[in-house]
Amino acid sequence: MSACILRVFLQRAAVMRKAAQQTFSQTRMFPQCVTEINTHSRGINTFTSSLRAEEKVAIHFLNRDGKRISVKASIGDSLLDVVVNHDLDIDGFGACEGTLACSTCHLIFEEAVYKKLGPVSDEEMDMLDLAYGLTDTSRLGCQVCLRKELDGMILRVPDVISDARVDSEKESSTAPPKV
Amino acid sequence: MALQSSILHLARKNLLQESCKQFLLQAHGLHKSTASGSLEIAAHSQADLKEENLVSPAVEGLKETTVKTLQEMPGPSTFSNLVEFFYRDGFSRIHEIQTEHSQKYGKIFKSRFGPQLVVSIADRDLVAHVLRSEGATPQRGNMESWKEYRDMRGRSTGLISAEGDEWLKMRSVLRQLIMRPKDVSAFSPDVNDVVVDLVKRVKTLRSQQDDGQTVLNINDLFFNYAMEGVATILYETRLGCLENEIPKMSQEYIAALHLMFSSFKTTMYAGAIPKWLRPMIPKPWEEFCSSWDGLFKFSQIHVDKKLSDIKKKMNKGEEVKGGLLTHMLVTREMNLEEIYANMTEMLLAGVDTTSFTLSWSTYLLARHPTIQQEIFEEVDRVLGGRAPTGEDVAYLPLIRGLVKETLRLFPVLPGNGRVTQDDLIVGGYFIPKGTQLALCHYSTSMDEENFLRPGEFRPDRWIRKDASDRVDNFGSIPFGYGIRSCIGRRIAELEMHLALTQLLQKFHIEVSSQTTDVHAKTHGLLCPGAPINLRFVDRK
Numbered sequence: 001m002s003a004c005i006l007r008v009f010l011q012r013a014a015v016m017r018k019a020a021q022q023t024f025s026q027t028r029m030f031p032q033c034v035t036e037i038n039t040h041s042r043g044i045n046t047f048t049s050s051l052r053a054e055e056k057v058a059i060h061f062l063n064r065d066g067k068r069i070s071v072k073a074s075i076g077d078s079l080l081d082v083v084v085n086h087d088l089d090i091d092g093f094g095a096c097e098g099t100l101a102c103s104t105c106h107l108i109f110e111e112a113v114y115k116k117l118g119p120v121s122d123e124e125m126d127m128l129d130l131a132y133g134l135t136d137t138s139r140l141g142c143q144v145c146l147r148k149e150l151d152g153m154i155l156r157v158p159d160v161i162s163d164a165r166v167d168s169e170k171e172s173s174t175a176p177p178k179v
Numbered sequence: 180m181a182l183q184s185s186i187l188h189l190a191r192k193n194l195l196q197e198s199c200k201q202f203l204l205q206a207h208g209l210h211k212s213t214a215s216g217s218l219e220i221a222a223h224s225q226a227d228l229k230e231e232n233l234v235s236p237a238v239e240g241l242k243e244t245t246v247k248t249l250q251e252m253p254g255p256s257t258f259s260n261l262v263e264f265f266y267r268d269g270f271s272r273i274h275e276i277q278t279e280h281s282q283k284y285g286k287i288f289k290s291r292f293g294p295q296l297v298v299s300i301a302d303r304d305l306v307a308h309v310l311r312s313e314g315a316t317p318q319r320g321n322m323e324s325w326k327e328y329r330d331m332r333g334r335s336t337g338l339i340s341a342e343g344d345e346w347l348k349m350r351s352v353l354r355q356l357i358m359r360p361k362d363v364s365a366f367s368p369d370v371n372d373v374v375v376d377l378v379k380r381v382k383t384l385r386s387q388q389d390d391g392q393t394v395l396n397i398n399d400l401f402f403n404y405a406m407e408g409v410a411t412i413l414y415e416t417r418l419g420c421l422e423n424e425i426p427k428m429s430q431e432y433i434a435a436l437h438l439m440f441s442s443f444k445t446t447m448y449a450g451a452i453p454k455w456l457r458p459m460i461p462k463p464w465e466e467f468c469s470s471w472d473g474l475f476k477f478s479q480i481h482v483d484k485k486l487s488d489i490k491k492k493m494n495k496g497e498e499v500k501g502g503l504l505t506h507m508l509v510t511r512e513m514n515l516e517e518i519y520a521n522m523t524e525m526l527l528a529g530v531d532t533t534s535f536t537l538s539w540s541t542y543l544l545a546r547h548p549t550i551q552q553e554i555f556e557e558v559d560r561v562l563g564g565r566a567p568t569g570e571d572v573a574y575l576p577l578i579r580g581l582v583k584e585t586l587r588l589f590p591v592l593p594g595n596g597r598v599t600q601d602d603l604i605v606g607g608y609f610i611p612k613g614t615q616l617a618l619c620h621y622s623t624s625m626d627e628e629n630f631l632r633p634g635e636f637r638p639d640r641w642i643r644k645d646a647s648d649r650v651d652n653f654g655s656i657p658f659g660y661g662i663r664s665c666i667g668r669r670i671a672e673l674e675m676h677l678a679l680t681q682l683l684q685k686f687h688i689e690v691s692s693q694t695t696d697v698h699a700k701t702h703g704l705l706c707p708g709a710p711i712n713l714r715f716v717d718r719k
């Protein structure tokens with residue numbers, strides 16, 4: 001009897017984990033917003049399989065090149081989930097997979113929308129301070145979760161720094177001979 | 180102003196926007212330093228330096244060859260560097276030398292350590308620039324000696340020593356477990372148990388002194404606290420480091436850790452001494468290996484014990500529940516050797532760093548009674564006598580400010596390294612792929628362009644008026660920034676926030692008459708140059 005329970009548990013853990021891992025390989029991260037439910041279980045999210053609601057909202061990204069990308073995304077997802085799940089072409093976005101170590105998921109909102117996004121944690125503010133091109137209505141995409149009220153919002157992807165990396169084109173015209 | 184706009188104009192035309200932006204920023208700095216009028220000599224030499232920079236692009240910017248080569252980069256000669264480091268024991272003053280050199284040679288300069296060329300960057304914006312341009316798998320420095328030991332013993336690399344895809348694979352697993360503030364905050368009950376023992380230990384130790392209030396060499400105590408704290412989270416086990424009698428196994432580990440630390444210099448040479456010389460100078464390499472043996476052995480014992488516990492439970496048909504290690508052992512996203520290696524390296528990285536910071540924090544509190552009182556009042560207002568949880572920390576901005584300000588004044592890693600993964604242009608210099616960079620965090624955090632009156636201890640400089648108030652910047656990034664930044668950051672913060680809060684609730688912290696000014700010295704890490712002795716007086 002007890003052996004049974006054990007097997008069930010482990011199997012479940014394995015299965016759940018597998019589900020999570022699939023999410024992981026698909027999305028490169030666990031859904032940030034869903035994990036909150038589990039924060040008191042000693043910090044480990046073994047049960048991160050999808051609890052996503054079916055409901056969707058429309059979001060419009062203004063990308064760096066000025067192009068507009070519109071998607072329908074699930075309520076409960078973070079904006080990082082959205083970028084990853086829809087495979088949006090935003091270079092370098094979400095490098096730390098939503099773990100608040102990078103600020104590459106920086107997004108800029110309209111003032112009215114910004115106010116609806118909810119409180120900002122200290123850790124997010126600290127990382128935001130290190131974001132390039134910071135504005136008063138900036139947030140980190142991995143910390144913003146979709147809600148119904150946000151339907152139709154427009155958000156802007158800020159410019160990246162003019163990259164320090166020397167690309168081949170520039171190299172030919174500007175780089176001195178190698179030292 | 181005219182100068183600025185002409186530069187701006189140039190910048191548009193110029194392909195090298197970033198280097199020009201840099202000049203702009205420096206021009207900005209120039210205004211500040213002349214306006215402040217303080218420290219005439221320093222301001223003067225800085226101004227000289229900037230003028231030079233300002234002029235050159237204006238003249239040369241028209242041609243398209245403003246990028247300078249490494250050869251043109253200023254820096255101390257190889258010989259003077261040798262004297263500085265080996266003869267005048269510069270290793271223990273690396274943090275000061277950073278600042279001296281950046282004042283003398285500018286905020287980007289090169290030095291040679293034997294065959295190794297190092298480009299030092301002591302400017303906030305240039306540091307930001309380098310870290311923001313990082314690719315998928317940044318590299319900190321040459322880890323050959325670490326790798327060699329691991330190959331020799333058939334061990335895996337851990338996060339610190341691994342590179343490339345191997346590193347990324349492990350990092351992706353671990354960051355999902357110990358980097359999200361919310362996840363880590365769930366460990367606060369476990370950490371609070373350790374804090375209870377810390378407080379008890381303070382009482383025991385002070386009772387052993389004549390005045391009944393002094394704890395000698397506070398870092399020993401915080402070392403044991405940090406070790407106990409990180410082990411609680413990583414190994415889900417208590418080591419007994421805060422007991423009167425420390426268990427033998429933990430003692431052995433501490434000895435290995437001390438050996439690793441005390442032989443830091445020798446181990447640094449262990450990597451630098453060419454292999455063929457080892458038979459003649461065997462000691463550094465031998466010590467290096469034997470301390471690693473000790474460290475690996477310890478984590479292996481703990482990991483194996485947990486594994487056998489899990490197996491036992493499974494055989495008995497019990498539910499397997501647990502924390503970090505259990506999770507890793509059950510899910511096996513990393514293999515067993517990788518788990519050993521990461522547990523070893525995380526424990527190594529997590530003890531001295533946290534304990535030095537706690538030592539400095541309490542020292543600074545003791546030296547600044549008014550500030551201590553302000554922070555105490557905040558804690559008292561928010562918590563009363565109740566023990567804090569991870570969530571409470573959000574309402575204790577001064578406790579957070581205290582830790583940030585301590586790490587600004589005493590960044591445990593006074594400098595960090597990066598090996599460039601692409602050709603870069605930084606500060607107007609072309610830096611080829613594969614160059615070792617030194618990011619001078621100590622200099623930038625003591626730079627008055629970044630922090631007003633940088634020498635002053637002011638935790639409140641980190642307080643925000645509201646969510647849109649920006650106070651932080653790249654001048655002080657004690658845990659690094661980006662995908663290769665400190666993976667233990669949130670764990671360390673939790674340990675420090677909870678310990679400092681409770682210590683303040685229980686004690687009034689004072690400097691012992693046996694302790695005068697304590698200066699920092701570099702020993703791999705920035706550590707107290709003399710024992711810090713503090714008095715812990717009960718609060719009524």
Ligand code: HEM
Binds near residue numbers: 524529533586657
């Ligand atoms: C006050 C405490 C601490 C400070 C100031 C600190 C600082 C740092 C810094 C500056 C780095 C280099 C980051 C970079 O290269 O960008 C680092 C790396 C690292 N730290 Fe910490 N650390 C602290 C505590 C801890 C703790 C408690 C742990 C263990 C849980 C830890 C584990 C590590 C590891 C494993 C790395 C290497 C990460 C990688 O290469 O992916 N640190 N730390």
Ligand code: FES
Binds near residue numbers: 080095096103
């Ligand atoms: S993805 Fe790194 S902070 Fe959001």
